[in-house]
Amino acid sequence: MQEKMQNNHVRIPIVSFLNKIVTKIAETTAWLNVALVLIILTQVTLRYGFHNGLVALEELIWHLYAIAFMFGISYAITTDSHIRVDIIHANMSVKSQRIVEILGILLLLMPFIIIILDHSLGWVSESYRVSESSSNPTGLSYRWIIKSIIPISLVLMLIAALAKLIEESVLLISHNNKRHNTPGRVSMLKHLFHPQFQNNNQEKN
């Protein structure tokens, strides 16, 4: 999936660099899903085998799940997989699509990221200051670590959004109106769920 996505990008060094940061971090984080499966298995085994579920383990489960999806949001910006209503969008000229993207990032996405980022910083440092821990006595302490996932993932989203903004602006100004592959879920799903017996599948995107 990765090579494919990257090939569609016209090389703009700064954009590739920013995207690489997001991609590397997110693709590493994605493995938390495997850890999640294993920890759930451990939890179930403990609960049934030893009648002894662990609160700390239970909390670890949602910690990992939260990190995986929060970091994934920036990745989904980079891979352009956030859900759009494509009815009109798909029939717009590439130039209009780029303008929508640029205005959307500037007026809708960026203000949201920056405002929540601003609020979350104070919120995390407050948690750190009072050394907040789980409300359950046997739960995990250092609550600020998981809370700091919010500002960290917002920064990642900011990086991903910035990369997209630069890319779309450069392409708009340079009149590069080649329809770049994908936005839209059909092609994404096609890639995700291709039948396994077409092993030599030639994607006709």
Added chain:
Amino acid sequence: MDFQPEYYLVIAMFISFIALIFTGFPVAWVLAGVGIAFTGIAWWSDNIMEWTGTGLDYNTLGLLTGRVFSIMDNWVLVALPMFIFMGLMLDKSGVAEQMMRSMQRLFGNVKGGLAITVTLIGIILAASTGIIGASVVLLGLMSLPVMLKQNYDKPLALGTIAASGTLGILIPPSIMLVIMGDQLGVSVGDLFMGAVFPGVILGVLYITYILIYGKLYPEKAPLAADHTEIRLKDVLRVMLDIVPPALLILAVLGSIFMGIATVTEASGIGALGATFLSLAYKRLNFSVIKEVVVNTMNTSAYIFAIFIGATIFALVLRECGGDELIESSLNSMGLGPYALIGVVLLLIFALGFFLDWIEISLIILPLLGPVIAGLDLAVEGYGVVDNPNLVWFALLVAVTLQTSFLTPPVGFAIFYLKGVCPDGVKLTDIYKGVFPFIILQLVGLGLIFSFPQLVTWLPSVAYGN
């Protein structure tokens, strides 16, 4: 109804949201951005113009960090990425194609057998890939070429695929039901159980229709040119292919239904089971696991992005009195409880034309939930099902959405299916094909509407003991 000046803000918010999503900018960010922008507008209208008194300001938005965190520390929603993991892994294991091949042999002698195969696979797959587009796309890519090669009538083939594909959002373990449970504050286990009969009824309706159609128009649902007598070997082969995935899904659902495992635990074990299945089918290797984990993250991320966007939108909407507006305008229509539900379902049906179930479950359901919960309905909970009204309502919404996704001209299933059709398949073929299935859907919906026991009986039995 007492119209407050703040309600203008609510209406303006909805209009801006709808106008902006049609630009094609991601829905999650439209929701978030509109929420943020209207905080500013409300503040301006409060303090500068002194029109309203919402009390919204920059500090109100500070609440959002806590709201986002409450999505993060939500134990039940952990099931979402896990079910997605399971679905993707099952897909990678190639079980769907195995089933397709062997069931085709089994049903080779029945007129319409291939279409029935597609329906059955749709039902089994449905359980694994609760994302509507996913099952439609997968079924389309997998079975359409086979059906067309066997000279199936195009509309029949397309209709079967679209309809069976949309069953996925209803049949447990459906990730839509996980989200609905979370938003309506009802047990996900109840919803899963409640969905069993509606799912079976729709499946049976589809199959009956296909059989009758095959009898009436044999030339439109022809047999394969190379069909053979059914031998015991074929039956065994089908068993061998169906049993492992079916067992996995039954184990996941069974452990939830019997109260052995929580939904989250069952989803994790399901993900593990699917991984073993891939291993058994010799499909498992490093790159498959990597693809599955990365796609699991990507898919959960776009769902959760809408979660976050909807949270922001909802907070601001609520501060402007959006809840009261919706509640009082629904109540002021002066309808009986059942007529009111009818109106609400009609609204959801219309929204389903351009919003996916994710947006509808996250934006619309939380607004309607309190209204429905307060209605005086005679939904039998047998004393053991909590909130039987809401459980029943959630399933009605699920089937309504499914119908909406099938309905031309803009139903999602049609849109996805068109995306994977070979050249030469016209949009009108799909329209013609889905039409009978829409009728079947309406029959199913009518049955569930008239007999709420279809939904609430099973959960009541499971917990009654």
